[in-house]
Amino acid sequence: MSDDAVTITPLTDGPLEVKGLTTVTNSAGEPMEESDRTYLCRCGGSAKKPFCDGSHKKAGFTSTV
Numbered sequence: 519m520s521d522d523a524v525t526i527t528p529l530t531d532g533p534l535e536v537k538g539l540t541t542v543t544n545s546a547g548e549p550m551e552e553s554d555r556t557y558l559c560r561c562g563g564s565a566k567k568p569f570c571d572g573s574h575k576k577a578g579f580t581s582t583v
């Protein structure tokens with residue numbers, strides 16, 4: 519795997535950790551966030567979807583990896 523590879527890792531009881539992207543864009547192609555590491559909500563409770571805002575902890579979201 520090269521250093522430029524994008525990896526997506528589900529975190530236990532939390533979001534998807536995405537490493538290796540430089541820009542996340544919306545459906546119109548507009549940049550939403552620029553970072554080499556971002557966290558995407560998978561509990562459905564975030565107020566700033568698609569990004570995790572920590573709401574999964576308050577909601578008691580559980581998952582297995």
Ligand code: FES
Pocket residue numbers: 532533534558559560561562563564569570571572573574575
């Ligand atoms: S996974 Fe963190 S707010 Fe949904």
